[in-house]
Amino acid sequence: xxxxxLVPLLAxxxxxxxxxxxxxxxxxxxxxxxxxxxxxxxxxxIFAVFALGLNxxxxxxxxxxxxxxxxFMVGAYTSALVTKSPSSSEFVRYVGGLDLAEGLGPLNxxxxxxxxxxxxxxxxxxxxxxxxxxxxxxxxxxxxxxxxTIGIAEVFRRIAIEEEGLVNGTRGLTGIPRxxxxxxxxxxxxxxxxxxxxxxxxIIFVAIERAxxxxxxxxxxxxxxxxxxxxxxxxxxxxxxxQAFVLGAMIMGIGGAVYSxxxxxxxxxxxxxxxxxxxxxxMLMVGGSGSNRGAIVGAYVVWGFWTIAGLIQxxxxxxxxxLRLDSIRSDLPQELEARTPxxxxxxxxxxxxxxxxxxxxxxxxxxxxVSLFAGREDERxxxxxxxxxxxxxxx
Amino acid sequence: xxxSLTRTAALIGRARREYAGQVEQVGTxxxxxxxxxxxxxxxxxxxxxxxxxxxxxxxxxxxxxxxxxxYGILKFGHFAHGDMMMFGAYVALGAFVGGGSIGPxxxxxxxxxxxxxxxTALGAGSxxxxxxxxxxxxxxxxxxxxxxxxxxxxxxxxxxxxxxxxGPDQQLYVSGIHPAKDFPFDIKxxxxxxxxxxxxxxxxxxxxxxxxxxKMGKAMRAMSDNADLAxxxxxxxxxxxxxxxxxxGALAAVAGILLGIQSNMKPELGFTLLLPxxxxxxxxxxxxxxxxxxxxxxxxxxxxxxxxxxxxFPPFGVPGYKPAVAFGILILILLVxxxxxxxxx
Numbered sequence: 001x002x003x004x005x006l007v008p009l010l011a012x013x014x015x016x017x018x019x020x021x022x023x024x025x026x027x028x029x030x031x032x033x034x035x036x037x038x039x040x041x042x043x044x045x046i047f048a049v050f051a052l053g054l055n056x057x058x059x060x061x062x063x064x065x066x067x068x069x070x071x072f073m074v075g076a077y078t079s080a081l082v083t084k085s086p087s088s089s090e091f092v093r094y095v096g097g098l099d100l101a102e103g104l105g106p107l108n109x110x111x112x113x114x115x116x117x118x119x120x121x122x123x124x125x126x127x128x129x130x131x132x133x134x135x136x137x138x139x140x141x142x143x144x145x146x147x148x149t150i151g152i153a154e155v156f157r158r159i160a161i162e163e164e165g166l167v168n169g170t171r172g173l174t175g176i177p178r179x180x181x182x183x184x185x186x187x188x189x190x191x192x193x194x195x196x197x198x199x200x201x202x203i204i205f206v207a208i209e210r211a212x213x214x215x216x217x218x219x220x221x222x223x224x225x226x227x228x229x230x231x232x233x234x235x236x237x238x239x240x241x242x243q244a245f246v247l248g249a250m251i252m253g254i255g256g257a258v259y260s261x262x263x264x265x266x267x268x269x270x271x272x273x274x275x276x277x278x279x280x281x282x283m284l285m286v287g288g289s290g291s292n293r294g295a296i297v298g299a300y301v302v303w304g305f306w307t308i309a310g311l312i313q314x315x316x317x318x319x320x321x322x323l324r325l326d327s328i329r330s331d332l333p334q335e336l337e338a339r340t341p342x343x344x345x346x347x348x349x350x351x352x353x354x355x356x357x358x359x360x361x362x363x364x365x366x367x368x369x370v371s372l373f374a375g376r377e378d379e380r381x382x383x384x385x386x387x388x389x390x391x392x393x394x395x
Numbered sequence: 396x397x398x399s400l401t402r403t404a405a406l407i408g409r410a411r412r413e414y415a416g417q418v419e420q421v422g423t424x425x426x427x428x429x430x431x432x433x434x435x436x437x438x439x440x441x442x443x444x445x446x447x448x449x450x451x452x453x454x455x456x457x458x459x460x461x462x463x464x465x466y467g468i469l470k471f472g473h474f475a476h477g478d479m480m481m482f483g484a485y486v487a488l489g490a491f492v493g494g495g496s497i498g499p500x501x502x503x504x505x506x507x508x509x510x511x512x513x514x515t516a517l518g519a520g521s522x523x524x525x526x527x528x529x530x531x532x533x534x535x536x537x538x539x540x541x542x543x544x545x546x547x548x549x550x551x552x553x554x555x556x557x558x559x560x561x562g563p564d565q566q567l568y569v570s571g572i573h574p575a576k577d578f579p580f581d582i583k584x585x586x587x588x589x590x591x592x593x594x595x596x597x598x599x600x601x602x603x604x605x606x607x608x609x610k611m612g613k614a615m616r617a618m619s620d621n622a623d624l625a626x627x628x629x630x631x632x633x634x635x636x637x638x639x640x641x642x643x644g645a646l647a648a649v650a651g652i653l654l655g656i657q658s659n660m661k662p663e664l665g666f667t668l669l670l671p672x673x674x675x676x677x678x679x680x681x682x683x684x685x686x687x688x689x690x691x692x693x694x695x696x697x698x699x700x701x702x703x704x705x706x707x708f709p710p711f712g713v714p715g716y717k718p719a720v721a722f723g724i725l726i727l728i729l730l731v732x733x734x735x736x737x738x739x740x
Contacts (some may be wrong), residue, residue, distance in 0.1 A: 040637035064540055066474065066547065135407060137727040142540050145474035145727060147673040154670055162715045273666050278551050281544070302429045342558040349551030353528055356537075356545050 008363040010299055022311045038190050040307060042217075045197035046259050048299035051283045052292060053203055053251030055288045059289040059366075060212060060245035062224035064142055067149030069276025070156050071249045075256025076266050077160070077167050078125045078322070079118030080176045083261075093165045094173060101177030115179035119200070119257040126253025127246045134245050139238055145245075153273070160268040170389035172267030176260050193262055200258050201296070204251055208292055211247075220244050221290075274345065282348045286354045288362025296362050302351070309344045314341070422731025430693055437700040442580055444703030445696060450588050450657060452675075452695025454596035458668065459675035459687040460602060461493035461643035467619035467682035468639040471542040475540075475550035477668030479517060482553050483648025484655040485561050485662075487513040490567055499576075499586035501569045510594075510652055514645040517606055521644030522637055524549055530636075550666060557662035591653045597686060598649060602642060606639040606684060611638055619682055640694070667718065671698065674721040678728045680738020689736060694721050 019040060031393045050068060063340040086097030102115030108114070125380020129152070160167050167173060180192050203325035213218050219240055222230040230235050260266050279302065312319075355362060411730030437445035453698040458480055462682040465473045497504035528545050577582035606612035618625040618635050626632050654660065656667075679686025698717040701710050710723075728735060 062540060064544065081695070129625070136726050140733050143543055144677070146472060146474070146543065146667070147677070147727065148729070150666075150720075151670050151718070151725055154667060154718040155722050158715050158719055162713055197566060236405055274551075278547070281547060339562060342555050346552055346555035346556060349548050349553075349555055352548030352551065353545055354539060357528065357531055357550065360541075364575050365465070366646075 001006060004365065009303050011363055012297060015301050018308040019304050022308060028042060028309065035190060038194050042190065042194045042197045043301050044300050046255060046262065047280065047283060047303055048201050048296045049255035049258060050252055050280045051125055051205055051287065051295035051299045052208055053248040053255060054284050055289065055292060055295045056251065057206060057242055057248035059284065060217065060220040060224065061241055063148045063241060063245050064146050066146045066277060067153035068252055069271045069273060070149060070153035071130065071252035072256040073156055073271040074126045074129055075253030076124035079122040080173050080260045080266060080311050081255035082121045083114045083118040083177045084175065094168045095166055110182060111177050111179040112381065115261055119254045122253040122257035123250040127250040127252045130246045132251030134242055138241055138245060157268050157271060170268060172265060174265040176264050178261050179262060179382045199259055200254065205292055207227035279348055282351050285352050286362055288364040290366035292365045294362050294364035298362065303344055305342055319328060419732055426732060430559050433697055434699060437696060441700050441703035443582055444699040446582050446584065448696030448699035450591055451699060452692035454650050454694050455654045455656060455671050455675050456688045456691035457595055457598060457646045458672045459691040460599065460684055461646045462669035462672055463681055463684060464639050464688040465643050465674045468615060468636060471539040473477055474543055474546040474669060478550040478553040478665030479644065479647040480654065480668060481660060481662060481665035482557060483513045483517045484660040485557050487652045488518050488566060488568060492550060500590055503571045505666030506568065508631040510649060513652060516726035517648035518641040521640035525636065525640050540644055546633060548554035550569045554662050554665055563662060567659050568655055587656050591657055594649065594653060600647060602684065615639065651720050671721040672720050674725040678724055680735025681736065683737040694724055698725060
């Protein structure tokens with residue numbers, strides 16, 4: 001038990017040490033150091049929202065979604081379109097522009113009302129999209145939903161590019177309203193946004209934790225472990241899977257809303273498979289499928305790892321010199337050096353494979369006991385709940 | 396709202412179960428009629444696009460054939476297949492040394508050699524990946540979804556290796572302009588495109604012969620039908636798996652190279668390719684080799700013909716909507732006949 005807790009703590013400690021150490025070394029002032037860390041934590045919080053959404057789908061219910069970026073994109077665009085004011089130029093064309101951020105008069109609350117309404121709209125639209133995709137695909141083999149979600153991600157990106165009047169095509173949307181923006185000076189806004197992102201994350205975390213500990217959550221896990229047995233005990237498998245898929249997509253939509261308000265501008269190319277889908281899968285696998293804390297730890301560790309790998313790039317020549325590896329380095333072709341950032345992509349892929357092979361439960365792993373009422377004493381005798389990664393052979 | 400959604404979902408589910416038989420019968424007839432309509436419209440209004448569709452379709456078919464074989468034998472969706480295709484294209488780019496040109500083609504024997512090098516490399520590479528990743532998971536009794544996620548990891552790794560080694564920009568085998576030649580019925584074709592179709596059909600014939608005329612092919616089909624039964628009759632299932640990877644990998648390599656000849660290659664393209672590949676394989680019926688061929692052809696032809704017919708509403712006339720056409724086919728087949736045109740129940 002102690003060892004189980006030690007590994008995630010160690011991973012978090014190493015990442016924290018790396019991030020703090022390197023940024024402290026690189027920053028020229030305390031202010032720069034703190035602002036770098038603020039942006040880092042904000043990004044982790046946003047990624048953690050997506051990882052939590054994926055955990056509801058994959059971790060709890062065993063549904064796999066390879067098109068997370070579709071819901072991310074739908075959420076980001078929806079919230080942007082409802083909070084922005086209508087276009088005033090004929091060169092910037094988009095639908096909507098409900099102006100919820102500034103058009104509500106006394107209810108504006110510095111744009112906070114608009115932000116909340118935007119996030120809710122993002123959740124609703126993402127949920128509807130998920131519902132429509134799931135009707136043909138969710139009842140069939142699991143792989144079909146994965147293909148359908150890849151498809152919907154690709155189609156949405158195309159629609160955003162081709163239908164120029166919809167979301168302004170490849171030029172994208174700029175000036176997305178940011179809540180509470182007028183309270184502080186622009187350089188200090190990141191601290192406000194950190195608070196907003198963390199509050200959203202905490203609300204979603206608490207809500208999912210409660211849902212997972214409810215009878216509803218246990219039915220989801222039961223479906224994941226043994227669909228037939230759950231159906232035999234009278235549960236409507238399709239309805240539960242549908243609920244989990246839609247709920248997960250809604251959370252991803254909210255994540256998209258939080259992302260777009262943080263960025264202030266989005267273009268169709270923002271929504272790549274890599275950052276929208278692959279890295280989020282890596283986060284959940286590393287953290288531990290089936291555990292909400294795991295999803296957050298995974299987002300922290302993977303994004304931290306990604307950031308550290310990026311931060312040490314400029315130091316590589318010095319290190320190579322110190323280790324007298326310089327001669328090897330100069331033998332490599334010049335253009336290869338420009339591509340070293342892709343080593344990070346490679347490691348993200350390897351991370352997924354290695355976790356599946358060596359530590360299928362991830363860093364944190366799934367809790368065995370999820371009911372508030374089940375007796376503590378049988379915990380030791382209870383058979384280990386299998387995480388999906390080690391799931392049984394389906395025959 | 397959740398409750399009403401649930402109720403709707405359950406209602407749709409019940410309706411689908413009750414009318415499953417009728418939906419499938421009507422749907423199947425409707426599907427074949429649609430396919431016929433597509434071909435007629437293509438022949439009459441968009442002949443050039445129909446021919447391009449056949450070229451693209453034969454490339455997709457090689458990939459879809461691999462996906463369907465891997466699915467039949469190993470029972471999981473291989474999501475690294477698109478990236479494997481791109482990888483094959485790049486390996487051939489690395490092995491391609493030029494070497495003049497054969498007749499009117501834009502490349503020479505150097506390309507033929509590069510194709511063989513890439514086929515060998517991908518066949519061997521697929522076995523290596525299976526030994527390192529999929530076999531340990533298989534032996535542990537992991538479910539199909541876990542294997543599929545492992546293949547996503549493999550896809551990311553392959554793509555990163557391509558980005559590292561060959562860079563993110565698109566590349567060509569032979570640059571320069573290769574004029575198309577005129578053929579009867581107002582069709583213009585490049586000699587390279589005839590090479591593409593000929594190579595694809597030759598390989599598909601070879602796979603057909605292997606599956607239906609050799610002992611290994613028989614073992615593969617047996618394992619695809621029922622793996623346990625195949626094992627108890629003494630079939631060496633691990634060897635069947637090995638051959639599946641060799642064939643799947645080699646076909647993916649050629650498919651990628653042909654795609655590189657037809658248009659260009661780019662590491663990013665790999666994951667996007669999954670949509671037409673799977674749409675073709677699912678349309679034909681996952682696990683059915685003949686189905687993969689027919690399905691891929693229909694996907695390829697629809698993608699091009701829809702773009703060729705200029706109607707004032709999407710997806711017609713907009714090249715960017717090719718993936719949307721493949722997606723539409725996928726959703727349609729999942730709704731009316733999820734086992735595909737040639738799949739077993």
